[in-house]
Amino acid sequence: MTAVTLTTAQPLTAGQRSQLLKKLQELYGEPELNEVVDAQVIGGVRLQIGSTLYDGTVSTKLEQLYDLAVGAPSS
Amino acid sequence: MPKNAKRPAKSNRSSRSTGPAAPQFRSTLVDLDGVDLKVRAESVGTVLSFGDGVIIADGLDDVQAGELIDLGRGTAGLALNLNPDTVGIVMLDSADHLRAGSLVKRSNTILSVPVSEQIIGRTVNALGQPLDSRGPIPAQRRMMLERVAPGVMARQAVSVPLQTGIKAIDAMIPIGRGQRELIIGDRQTGKTAITLGTILNQAGQDVICVYVSIGQKNSSLAQIRDVLEQHQAMEYSVIVAANAAQEAAQQFLAPYTGAAIAEYFLEQGRDVLVIYDDLSKHAQAYRQISLLLRRPSGREAYPGDVFYLHSRLLERACRLNKQHGNGSITALPIIETQANDVSAYIPTNVISITDGQIYLEADLFNKGMRPAINVGLSVSRVGSAAQLKAMKQVSGSMKLDLAQFRELEAFAQFSSDLDDKTKAQLSRGERVNAVLKQGWDSPLKIEEQVAVIFAAVNGYLDQVKLESVSDWEQRYLAYLRGSHPQLLAGIAKETKLSDDAEKQLAQAVASFNQLNGDLIVIAGDSASDAASTASKSDDSAPLK
Numbered sequence: 374m375t376a377v378t379l380t381t382a383q384p385l386t387a388g389q390r391s392q393l394l395k396k397l398q399e400l401y402g403e404p405e406l407n408e409v410v411d412a413q414v415i416g417g418v419r420l421q422i423g424s425t426l427y428d429g430t431v432s433t434k435l436e437q438l439y440d441l442a443v444g445a446p447s448s
Numbered sequence: 449m450p451k452n453a454k455r456p457a458k459s460n461r462s463s464r465s466t467g468p469a470a471p472q473f474r475s476t477l478v479d480l481d482g483v484d485l486k487v488r489a490e491s492v493g494t495v496l497s498f499g500d501g502v503i504i505a506d507g508l509d510d511v512q513a514g515e516l517i518d519l520g521r522g523t524a525g526l527a528l529n530l531n532p533d534t535v536g537i538v539m540l541d542s543a544d545h546l547r548a549g550s551l552v553k554r555s556n557t558i559l560s561v562p563v564s565e566q567i568i569g570r571t572v573n574a575l576g577q578p579l580d581s582r583g584p585i586p587a588q589r590r591m592m593l594e595r596v597a598p599g600v601m602a603r604q605a606v607s608v609p610l611q612t613g614i615k616a617i618d619a620m621i622p623i624g625r626g627q628r629e630l631i632i633g634d635r636q637t638g639k640t641a642i643t644l645g646t647i648l649n650q651a652g653q654d655v656i657c658v659y660v661s662i663g664q665k666n667s668s669l670a671q672i673r674d675v676l677e678q679h680q681a682m683e684y685s686v687i688v689a690a691n692a693a694q695e696a697a698q699q700f701l702a703p704y705t706g707a708a709i710a711e712y713f714l715e716q717g718r719d720v721l722v723i724y725d726d727l728s729k730h731a732q733a734y735r736q737i738s739l740l741l742r743r744p745s746g747r748e749a750y751p752g753d754v755f756y757l758h759s760r761l762l763e764r765a766c767r768l769n770k771q772h773g774n775g776s777i778t779a780l781p782i783i784e785t786q787a788n789d790v791s792a793y794i795p796t797n798v799i800s801i802t803d804g805q806i807y808l809e810a811d812l813f814n815k816g817m818r819p820a821i822n823v824g825l826s827v828s829r830v831g832s833a834a835q836l837k838a839m840k841q842v843s844g845s846m847k848l849d850l851a852q853f854r855e856l857e858a859f860a861q862f863s864s865d866l867d868d869k870t871k872a873q874l875s876r877g878e879r880v881n882a883v884l885k886q887g888w889d890s891p892l893k894i895e896e897q898v899a900v901i902f903a904a905v906n907g908y909l910d911q912v913k914l915e916s917v918s919d920w921e922q923r924y925l926a927y928l929r930g931s932h933p934q935l936l937a938g939i940a941k942e943t944k945l946s947d948d949a950e951k952q953l954a955q956a957v958a959s960f961n962q963l964n965g966d967l968i969v970i971a972g973d974s975a976s977d978a979a980s981t982a983s984k985s986d987d988s989a990p991l992k
Contacts, residue, residue: 421492424507426551429487437485440522 375401380409380419380430397422491554493517493535498546501695502740503537511535511554514594518553519543524575525552526559526697529741536741538697540575559594561705562587563712568656571673571687574698574705579689591708593701597763604769606803609834610721610778613649613891614642616821616884619843619901620850621806624834625655625719626767626776630798632783632790633808637820639782641888642806643723644672646780648679649891650721656713657685658722660706663699663729666691675889699733707764710777714766717773722765726782727758731794748793755797762801804828818885823850836894837944842902846880849905853877872910879909882917895939896925899953902945908957916967923967927960 377397379385385393385408397404401422414430421427493507503525508517517525517535523543529536537552546552561576564586571580578585606624623629631639647657659676661669669689676682686709690702703724710720724730731754738751746752758781765779781802783795788809790799799805804827813820832840856874860866866874883904886892892900900921903909912920928936935952939945945953961968 421551424492424509426490426492426553427487428490434485438483441483 374403374405375423376407377401377404378407378409378419378421380411380414380421382410382412382414382416382430384408384410491556492551493553495546495548495550495552496534498548498550500740501539501697501737503539503543503546503552505535505537505552506533508535508552508554512558514558516555516557516559518555519546520550520552521545524555526701528737529743538700538737538741539695540697540701541695558592559701560590560592561708562589563591563709564588567686567709567712568684569682569686571689572705573694574688574690574700574702576705589712591712593704593708594760595708595711595764597760598766598768598772602768602772603766606767606776606830606834608719608767608776609836609894610646610655610719611649611653611894612642612646613893614645614819615886615892615897615901616819616823617642617806618835618894618897619839619884620823620847621804621821621826621828622830622832622835622839623778623780623804623828624767624830625778626765627804627828627830627834628762628765628779628781628802629828630781630783630802630805631808632785632795632799632805633820634785634788634810637808637810637813638818638888639784639808640668640672640725642808642819643725643780643782644675645888645891646721647676647681647685647723648889650684651679651681653719655684655719655721656710657681658688658706658710658720659685660688660703660722660724662690662702662724662726663692663733664689664725666693679889696733696736699730700737703727703730703761707761707777711764714768714775714777715773717768717775719775720777722777722779724761724779724781726784727798728782728784728794731757750793754794755801758794758798759801762798803830816885817881819888821884823847823884824854836898838898838939838942838949839894839901841945842898842905846901846905850877850880853881876907876910878914879912879917880904882914883909883921885918892925893936893940895936896928898939898945899928899936899956900924902950902953903957906954906957908954908961911961911968913967920964920967923964924957924960927963928956932956 379393394404394406397406414432416431417429419426419428419430491509491511493505495503495505497504508527511527511530513527513530515527517527517537519525519539521543523539523541525537525539525543527535527537562585565588567585570578570582570585572585573579576585606626608625610623610625612618612623617623631642633639647659650657659672669691673687676685688702688706688709690698706722706724710722713720731750734754734757735750739745739749743751762779762781765777767776768774781798783798785792785795790796807822807825808820809822810820812822853873856870856877860870860874883900903924909917909920935949935956938949942949
């Protein structure tokens, strides 16, 4: 049983969910899918499988752009 | 970014409310066109507990020891404790945004600092980030903070002097390039002053200076920086600062950053001087981190590897042989003792690591002997191998003479009825001692030191009033620079005192003494002079 946390801005459709579960089953065996709906991510998907994170949310990409343009706060 | 682009709307997340109201854009335009925002697999962990600068996290599979952990919002931590289920992370910046359950990410990088030629003249923190608001430092190479010191076969013996410009040191405790010489003493005895004087004397010597400030007050560092800038010393110096208000982890890393920056220049075959001010605070910062990480503590509550903390740092000071570029790193670590206790844990550790120590005493400092170097207890294990031959010639017996003088001085307190020979010895000793006094910001070139010490040990100061010795020295040097510049240049070039040069020096001193009678005591008064100074020293000596 692999703990998988999925964060999206809007709930998944049934079709999207079954597609995801099928792929996760192939790669990781029996996935235990935990869905989180958070409008703050604006769009895209954040998928955490165990301690590996795939962050494709729009909010994170905006943050990355911000850091590039303005720079991370220096001490 | 196109000129008419709007600034990003203020985020409605409370996350940005701790920062400034409007973002300051970098002055250099960043081309966001080809920016790579691909989604990558990141190894993450969840914060289990967080406090006192230490984060315990789970997850973070395959994290390496000493790896940088991204804590979000541009803050970072260091993974120091790897347990089967958890990772102990020490914060490098204050990461107030973290909560239990926050995500932290592996960065897949071991700590390193970006270094290039442009780092000279800059002030950076322990992570190599600039502190002087003069823009980012371009990175030509990334130097690892933790690095194995050069091996035995890569080194050669220390033989080139590192001139400090301080007579007492260059004459009797000479330092060579590639040596580690500890400066140890109580607080306010002039330890930092010696190192600053040494930096000032490296002007034109082709030595890069790295000054590492650990746990000091910001005001002290500001003063030091001012001094270095006024004397144009920043043209060949770098300052690494992790001051008292910085995270303990930054204070722990700062000396290694200094060593890494020095190694960048070492590999180019250059000579570098690194000053660690001071390693006592460094050990305290490491103790703080170790105790918070629940590592077992030992003597004085320091962790068991506090010796290794300093030995791996100081072993990186070396002199490389020709096949490896002939460069050198000279280290001047500073240790602050409590009540002159050199047998405490950290002082004894560092004494056994370094190639000698310069021991400063508060008693001497208060008596007016500055630099307050206790010549008897100070030693340089490299010694005259790294000393100009001319200096060796004139100062050869100085250490012994001063030791004999001190014994005599103690004896003379009890007897004012001394024979002439003893009186003469006392008088000579007092003047040689007086000649060693020096302002910390007046470094002397080695040939000038040779000239002054030559005069002192050969009796040309015997007739000078004791309180006028420093006056005499200033006027004599001005006279030499003005009337006999070729003599000084000759000493510097030949590096040893030929018989001819000695004769010329003797003549110069004699004629100078003739011309400056106001500094000279008339023959009859010298006895009362010695007696009055003997009674003066009586007042300041401890009761026996």
